[in-house]
Amino acid sequence: MKALREAAEKLLREKRVSLVIGYEDRKGRPAFFAAKPEDCGRLAYDASCRQNLAAYLGKPEIRARLPVAVVAPPAVLRSIVVLTAESQLPPGQVLALAVDGDSFLGTFDAAGVAELLRAKYSTLAPEPALLERVQGLLQKSPAERAAFWEAEFSKCTRCYACRAACPGCYCSRCIVEKNAPQWISTAALGHGNYTWSVMRAFHQSGRCTLCGACEAACPQGLPLMLLNAVLDREALEEFGSRPGYDPEAKPLIGSWSADDDHSYMR
Ligand code: SF4
Ligand code: SF4
Structure with a gap:
Protein backbone atom coordinates (compact mmCIF):
# COMPACT_ATOMS: atom_id res chain seq x y z
CA MET A 1 0.00 0.00 0.00
CA LYS A 2 2.80 2.38 1.01
CA ALA A 3 4.75 1.72 -2.21
CA LEU A 4 1.62 2.21 -4.33
CA ARG A 5 0.81 5.50 -2.64
CA GLU A 6 4.39 6.73 -2.99
CA ALA A 7 4.54 5.84 -6.70
CA ALA A 8 1.21 7.58 -7.37
CA GLU A 9 2.29 10.64 -5.42
CA LYS A 10 5.57 10.80 -7.36
CA LEU A 11 3.74 10.70 -10.71
CA LEU A 12 1.51 13.60 -9.68
CA ARG A 13 4.32 15.58 -8.08
CA GLU A 14 6.50 15.24 -11.18
CA LYS A 15 3.44 16.13 -13.32
CA ARG A 16 3.84 12.97 -15.40
CA VAL A 17 0.08 12.47 -15.02
CA SER A 18 -2.76 14.78 -14.05
CA LEU A 19 -4.85 12.09 -12.40
CA VAL A 20 -4.39 8.72 -10.73
CA ILE A 21 -7.41 6.43 -10.97
CA GLY A 22 -7.40 3.99 -8.09
CA TYR A 23 -9.44 2.49 -5.27
CA GLU A 24 -10.25 4.39 -2.12
CA ASP A 25 -9.19 3.23 1.32
CA ARG A 26 -12.70 2.82 2.69
CA LYS A 27 -15.44 0.18 2.83
CA GLY A 28 -16.33 -1.25 -0.58
CA ARG A 29 -13.12 0.13 -2.11
CA PRO A 30 -14.90 2.51 -4.53
CA ALA A 31 -13.04 4.17 -7.40
CA PHE A 32 -11.00 7.16 -6.31
CA PHE A 33 -9.52 9.89 -8.49
CA ALA A 34 -6.38 11.41 -7.02
CA ALA A 35 -5.61 14.78 -8.63
CA LYS A 36 -3.10 16.11 -6.07
CA PRO A 37 -0.08 14.42 -4.49
CA GLU A 38 -1.66 14.77 -1.06
CA ASP A 39 -4.72 12.76 -2.24
CA CYS A 40 -2.60 9.64 -2.67
CA GLY A 41 -2.74 8.73 1.02
CA ARG A 42 -6.34 7.72 0.38
CA LEU A 43 -5.44 5.07 -2.20
CA ALA A 44 -5.69 1.38 -1.36
CA TYR A 45 -5.72 -1.99 -3.03
CA ASP A 46 -6.69 -5.49 -1.92
CA ALA A 47 -8.46 -8.56 -3.26
CA SER A 48 -11.89 -6.99 -2.64
CA CYS A 49 -11.27 -4.46 -5.46
CA ARG A 50 -13.49 -5.92 -8.19
CA GLN A 51 -14.01 -2.85 -10.36
CA ASN A 52 -12.00 -2.75 -13.60
CA LEU A 53 -10.71 0.83 -13.59
CA ALA A 54 -9.65 0.62 -17.25
CA ALA A 55 -13.36 1.15 -17.99
CA TYR A 56 -12.82 4.84 -17.14
CA LEU A 57 -10.15 5.31 -19.79
CA GLY A 58 -12.66 5.85 -22.59
CA LYS A 59 -14.77 8.41 -20.73
CA PRO A 60 -14.63 11.97 -22.09
CA GLU A 61 -14.08 13.36 -18.57
CA ILE A 62 -10.94 11.24 -18.24
CA ARG A 63 -9.82 11.86 -21.84
CA ALA A 64 -9.83 15.57 -21.01
CA ARG A 65 -7.36 14.91 -18.16
CA LEU A 66 -4.77 12.79 -20.03
CA PRO A 67 -2.11 11.67 -19.25
CA VAL A 68 -3.42 9.55 -16.40
CA ALA A 69 -2.29 6.55 -14.36
CA VAL A 70 -4.51 3.67 -13.34
CA VAL A 71 -4.12 1.16 -10.52
CA ALA A 72 -4.15 -2.21 -12.24
CA PRO A 73 -4.13 -5.83 -11.06
CA PRO A 74 -3.29 -8.45 -13.77
CA ALA A 75 -6.75 -8.61 -15.40
CA VAL A 76 -6.85 -4.82 -15.66
CA LEU A 77 -3.32 -4.81 -17.11
CA ARG A 78 -4.65 -7.18 -19.78
CA SER A 79 -7.56 -4.81 -20.43
CA ILE A 80 -5.05 -2.01 -21.02
CA VAL A 81 -3.30 -4.18 -23.61
CA VAL A 82 -6.63 -5.03 -25.28
CA LEU A 83 -7.56 -1.32 -25.44
CA THR A 84 -4.11 -0.53 -26.87
CA ALA A 85 -4.50 -3.26 -29.51
CA GLU A 86 -7.90 -1.81 -30.41
CA SER A 87 -6.44 1.71 -30.78
CA GLN A 88 -8.54 3.00 -27.89
CA LEU A 89 -5.69 4.52 -25.88
CA PRO A 90 -3.72 7.50 -27.16
CA PRO A 91 -0.05 6.38 -27.24
CA GLY A 92 1.98 7.33 -24.17
CA GLN A 93 -1.01 8.78 -22.30
CA VAL A 94 -1.79 5.97 -19.87
CA LEU A 95 0.50 4.54 -17.20
CA ALA A 96 -0.31 1.49 -15.10
CA LEU A 97 0.46 1.22 -11.39
CA ALA A 98 0.64 -2.57 -11.36
CA VAL A 99 -0.56 -4.40 -8.24
CA ASP A 100 -1.12 -8.03 -7.37
CA GLY A 101 -2.38 -9.10 -3.96
CA ASP A 102 -0.26 -7.29 -1.40
CA SER A 103 2.48 -6.40 -3.87
CA PHE A 104 3.08 -3.24 -5.82
CA LEU A 105 4.94 -4.23 -8.99
CA GLY A 106 5.89 -0.83 -10.39
CA THR A 107 4.85 1.83 -12.89
CA PHE A 108 4.59 0.74 -16.53
CA ASP A 109 3.75 2.23 -19.90
CA ALA A 110 1.75 0.17 -22.45
CA ALA A 111 4.80 -1.67 -23.79
CA GLY A 112 6.01 -2.34 -20.23
CA VAL A 113 2.58 -3.69 -19.27
CA ALA A 114 2.67 -6.23 -22.12
CA GLU A 115 6.22 -7.24 -21.15
CA LEU A 116 5.27 -7.67 -17.49
CA LEU A 117 2.26 -9.81 -18.42
CA ARG A 118 4.28 -12.06 -20.69
CA ALA A 119 7.08 -12.41 -18.13
CA LYS A 120 5.02 -12.93 -14.99
CA TYR A 121 1.46 -13.84 -15.96
CA SER A 122 1.71 -15.81 -19.20
CA THR A 123 -0.11 -18.77 -17.66
CA LEU A 124 -3.01 -16.81 -16.16
CA ALA A 125 -6.10 -19.02 -16.25
CA PRO A 126 -9.64 -18.71 -14.91
CA GLU A 127 -9.95 -19.63 -11.24
S1 SF4 B 1 -28.28 -5.55 -17.66
FE1 SF4 B 1 -26.44 -6.66 -17.02
S2 SF4 B 1 -26.04 -5.92 -14.92
FE2 SF4 B 1 -28.15 -5.32 -15.40
S3 SF4 B 1 -29.39 -7.02 -14.59
FE3 SF4 B 1 -28.98 -7.48 -16.76
S4 SF4 B 1 -27.14 -8.80 -16.76
FE4 SF4 B 1 -27.29 -7.78 -14.74
S1 SF4 C 1 -13.51 -7.82 -19.50
FE1 SF4 C 1 -14.81 -9.68 -19.39
S2 SF4 C 1 -15.07 -10.12 -17.20
FE2 SF4 C 1 -14.28 -8.00 -17.39
S3 SF4 C 1 -16.14 -6.71 -17.36
FE3 SF4 C 1 -15.66 -7.13 -19.52
S4 SF4 C 1 -16.85 -8.99 -20.06
FE4 SF4 C 1 -16.81 -8.83 -17.80
Missing part, protein backbone atom coordinates in the same frame (compact mmCIF):
# COMPACT_ATOMS: atom_id res chain seq x y z
CA PRO A 128 -10.40 -23.39 -10.59
CA ALA A 129 -13.89 -22.87 -9.13
CA LEU A 130 -14.98 -21.07 -12.31
CA LEU A 131 -13.49 -23.79 -14.52
CA GLU A 132 -15.39 -26.36 -12.48
CA ARG A 133 -18.64 -24.47 -13.10
CA VAL A 134 -17.82 -24.35 -16.83
CA GLN A 135 -17.29 -28.14 -16.85
CA GLY A 136 -20.58 -28.64 -15.02
CA LEU A 137 -22.39 -26.51 -17.56
CA LEU A 138 -20.83 -28.23 -20.55
CA GLN A 139 -21.92 -31.61 -19.24
CA LYS A 140 -25.54 -30.54 -19.61
CA SER A 141 -27.44 -31.22 -22.84
CA PRO A 142 -28.02 -28.25 -25.17
CA ALA A 143 -31.68 -28.16 -24.08
CA GLU A 144 -30.70 -28.14 -20.39
CA ARG A 145 -28.17 -25.39 -21.01
CA ALA A 146 -30.75 -23.31 -22.86
CA ALA A 147 -33.21 -23.78 -19.98
CA PHE A 148 -30.50 -22.82 -17.45
CA TRP A 149 -29.67 -19.60 -19.27
CA GLU A 150 -33.31 -18.78 -19.92
CA ALA A 151 -33.97 -18.96 -16.16
CA GLU A 152 -30.93 -16.82 -15.38
CA PHE A 153 -31.56 -14.20 -18.08
CA SER A 154 -35.20 -13.87 -16.97
CA LYS A 155 -33.86 -12.12 -13.83
CA CYS A 156 -32.15 -9.37 -15.86
CA THR A 157 -33.65 -5.90 -15.41
CA ARG A 158 -31.67 -4.38 -18.30
CA CYS A 159 -29.90 -1.88 -16.09
CA TYR A 160 -26.73 -2.28 -18.22
CA ALA A 161 -24.46 -2.08 -15.18
CA CYS A 162 -22.53 -5.01 -16.73
CA ARG A 163 -21.89 -2.91 -19.83
CA ALA A 164 -20.85 0.16 -17.84
CA ALA A 165 -18.39 -1.92 -15.81
CA CYS A 166 -16.58 -3.39 -18.81
CA PRO A 167 -13.65 -1.60 -20.48
CA GLY A 168 -14.45 -3.54 -23.67
CA CYS A 169 -17.93 -1.97 -23.93
CA TYR A 170 -16.91 1.39 -25.30
CA CYS A 171 -19.18 1.87 -28.35
CA SER A 172 -20.68 5.36 -28.30
CA ARG A 173 -24.00 3.80 -29.24
CA CYS A 174 -24.66 0.22 -28.15
CA ILE A 175 -26.56 -2.07 -30.51
CA VAL A 176 -29.18 -2.54 -27.80
CA GLU A 177 -30.08 1.16 -28.08
CA LYS A 178 -30.44 1.25 -31.86
CA ASN A 179 -34.06 1.46 -32.85
CA ALA A 180 -34.04 2.03 -36.62
CA PRO A 181 -34.16 -0.89 -37.04
CA GLN A 182 -34.47 -2.22 -33.53
CA TRP A 183 -32.18 -5.23 -33.25
CA ILE A 184 -33.00 -6.15 -29.67
CA SER A 185 -36.13 -5.49 -27.67
CA THR A 186 -35.36 -3.14 -24.78
CA ALA A 187 -38.13 -4.55 -22.57
CA ALA A 188 -36.77 -6.56 -19.64
CA LEU A 189 -38.48 -9.70 -20.88
CA GLY A 190 -37.57 -13.19 -22.11
CA HIS A 191 -36.35 -13.04 -25.69
CA GLY A 192 -34.81 -9.57 -25.53
CA ASN A 193 -33.03 -10.42 -22.28
CA TYR A 194 -31.63 -13.59 -23.80
CA THR A 195 -30.40 -11.78 -26.88
CA TRP A 196 -28.90 -8.94 -24.84
CA SER A 197 -26.81 -11.14 -22.55
CA VAL A 198 -25.66 -13.51 -25.29
CA MET A 199 -24.79 -10.59 -27.55
CA ARG A 200 -22.89 -8.76 -24.80
CA ALA A 201 -20.82 -11.86 -24.13
CA PHE A 202 -20.24 -12.57 -27.84
CA HIS A 203 -18.98 -9.05 -28.39
CA GLN A 204 -16.41 -9.72 -25.66
CA SER A 205 -15.22 -13.08 -26.96
CA GLY A 206 -11.49 -13.00 -27.57
CA ARG A 207 -11.41 -9.58 -25.84
CA CYS A 208 -12.60 -10.40 -22.32
CA THR A 209 -9.85 -10.54 -19.70
CA LEU A 210 -12.03 -12.32 -17.14
CA CYS A 211 -11.69 -9.45 -14.68
CA GLY A 212 -15.08 -10.23 -13.14
CA ALA A 213 -16.24 -6.61 -13.04
CA CYS A 214 -19.44 -7.23 -15.01
CA GLU A 215 -20.60 -10.02 -12.71
CA ALA A 216 -19.66 -7.99 -9.62
CA ALA A 217 -21.73 -5.07 -10.95
CA CYS A 218 -24.87 -7.08 -11.77
CA PRO A 219 -27.51 -6.31 -9.14
CA GLN A 220 -29.45 -9.43 -10.10
CA GLY A 221 -26.56 -11.80 -9.47
CA LEU A 222 -26.46 -13.27 -12.97
CA PRO A 223 -23.53 -15.70 -13.44
CA LEU A 224 -21.98 -13.62 -16.21
CA MET A 225 -18.50 -14.99 -15.57
CA LEU A 226 -19.74 -18.46 -16.44
CA LEU A 227 -20.81 -17.22 -19.86
CA ASN A 228 -17.60 -15.21 -20.30
CA ALA A 229 -15.45 -18.20 -19.32
CA VAL A 230 -17.22 -20.53 -21.77
CA LEU A 231 -16.56 -18.08 -24.59
CA ASP A 232 -12.99 -17.52 -23.41
CA ARG A 233 -12.45 -21.29 -23.64
CA GLU A 234 -13.94 -21.39 -27.15
CA ALA A 235 -11.80 -18.45 -28.27
CA LEU A 236 -8.67 -20.17 -26.98
CA GLU A 237 -9.45 -23.65 -28.28
CA GLU A 238 -10.84 -22.67 -31.67
CA PHE A 239 -8.71 -19.62 -32.48
CA GLY A 240 -5.75 -19.74 -30.07
CA SER A 241 -6.89 -16.35 -28.76
CA ARG A 242 -5.42 -15.08 -25.46
CA PRO A 243 -6.50 -11.45 -25.23
CA GLY A 244 -4.41 -8.92 -23.37
CA TYR A 245 -0.87 -10.04 -24.09
CA ASP A 246 -0.06 -8.54 -27.46
CA PRO A 247 -0.70 -4.81 -28.09
CA GLU A 248 -0.36 -5.49 -31.83
CA ALA A 249 -2.92 -8.34 -31.90
CA LYS A 250 -5.98 -7.97 -34.09
CA PRO A 251 -9.17 -8.43 -32.06
CA LEU A 252 -10.65 -11.87 -32.64
CA ILE A 253 -14.14 -10.52 -33.23
CA GLY A 254 -12.91 -7.97 -35.78
CA SER A 255 -10.61 -10.13 -37.87
CA TRP A 256 -10.92 -13.01 -40.29
CA SER A 257 -8.43 -15.42 -41.73
CA ALA A 258 -8.72 -17.92 -44.56
CA ASP A 259 -7.10 -20.38 -42.14
CA ASP A 260 -9.97 -20.09 -39.66
CA ASP A 261 -11.92 -23.27 -39.04
CA HIS A 262 -15.02 -23.04 -41.22
CA SER A 263 -16.45 -26.42 -40.30
CA TYR A 264 -19.38 -24.71 -38.58
CA MET A 265 -20.67 -23.57 -41.99
CA ARG A 266 -23.07 -26.00 -43.52
